[in-house]
Amino acid sequence: MTSNGTRWALTGAATVTALGVGRVVARRRRRHQPEREGGWYVVNRGITVDRPVDAVIGFWTDRERLDRALAEWATLEQLADNRWRCVARDPAGGGTEWRAEITVDGPRRLSWRVTDGPAQEGHVELVPAPQDRGTEIRAELRWRSGPVRRALGLTTGSDPDLGLRDALRRIKSLIECGQMIDTRRDPSGRSPAQEKATDKVREKLMSGGRA
């Protein structure tokens, strides 16, 4: 039979272990949380595009090419010299749509603000990359959300950070090779039900990639 002392010692050890594990988990979680600034979540993401800054700007100003590239997921409408309205759709379908106003702030910088839907804004800056590596596209995204909404967003995969990373990857791919590879609906020996399950796996493997 175990003595009281042993029992207390075991309970103590278990508590210390649990606290230790809890602290590590909390620290890990904090490290992966976006920063908070006055009620806004803020993330910074960048991607390197193997083209000089002028060519990256050229991609945005060549209207025909841009429209073709954006065809399936967004339309652009010019409001004034330096202001645009963008209507973006979820390319996977689902009917989600959001509107934003884009302002060109300078030769290498633009910002946007979502005009309907959840509060979200951000800006993009183009910086020449070292060693002839092209252009760094640096983006900052800010959005307002409570912890519950954010947790919900994370579980449903609609985290704005993931969306930003996807968008940067898409832009890089469109500029560098003129298309975004898609292997969904490639031939396979799957039944429709298996294909649906596989599409879910594909979705997980696609969203949030960084190239």
Add this chain to the structure above:
Amino acid sequence: MRALCWEGVGKLAVRDVPEPTIRADRDIVVKVRASSVCGSDLHLINGYLPAMREGDILGHEFMGEVVETGPGVQRLKVGDRVVVGSVVACGGCWYCRTEQYSLCDNSNPQPVMAEKLWGHSPAGILGYSHAAGGYSGSHAEYIRVPFGDVGAFKVPDGVPDDAVVFASDAMPTGWMGADFCDLKGGEVVAVWGAGGVGQMAARAAQLLGAERVIVIDRLPERLGTASERLGVETINYAETDVLEALREMTAGRGPDACIEAVGMESHDVGPIYAYDKAKQTARMQTDRPTSVRQAIMAARKGGTVSIVGVYGGLVDKFPLGAAMNKALVLRMGQMHAQRYIPMLLDRIAAGEIDPGYLATHPMSLEDGARGYEIFEKKEDGCLRTVLHPQAA
């Protein structure tokens, strides 16, 4: 069309699947005439790289005829006989521009698993699981090839399908293994593995200036083929202590360069191998690195170890101390197909390399499952099974 699909761990079956179509301007569709099995497929079939989905079409080493081209394709036309590199490369990113095609930034649309496992995602690979992009493979009557102008190369007339098919993967992989060794002429090079890649690496080492090439395996028929076809020396590791033999053969120095062309299902004899195999079976390590360990121990001081066998995850007992203290150069990677294929086609046409003898077992697609079995168990002197999807 008919295609050889993965049906679960260790299970393959031929199924009726929809035909591929042009989906982007730079796509081509190729009618597959020859599609080889590859040792790296075995890792997928056997579930060691856990990113396969039921119904996935296997196969990545192939050649055929262009039957359709997208409007953005300029270098190829319908009717061209082509060989296609197994890694997909966009041709427009920094890695492609610097000819490191297997590191292409834009060809893996499903990069998340690779990023979690490896920090960054390398290029997508045709028919090579959802970690490598989820592309349909070449063990089918037709296949869509993205960026056709970058990945497909016209084949010289007169070279048989079953020879040129190896310019898709086995040859560039072997060549890159030898290229990594940075040979200046006169070196002793040891090659682990006498399969298709190992034999091509041995031939490449000869062409790049190695004075002696020593091939290591345990299958007498493979070693026999290597010594007969390429004139290399051989060691059978099932009968001989490899490290001792290599030291003797090089008068104590050790080989200047060691090429590992085996990969994560490496085989060996003895208790350490049994331990590795048990751990891998219990999924406590993903890869069995037996031959890499041996290569590191064998290499001369300051020598090079070049790894072109495929590894996927974590290994145990990696002799980092030996590599560090002997000041070894370690080089490794998936091959940059598009960099080497044109040069290799020239060399095939000139008769410098004849990979045709690797195709020991030509078969129809319907016999694909059996073809893999023969290949995996190395029955009947099999070096490579080559499937012919157009054969009845």
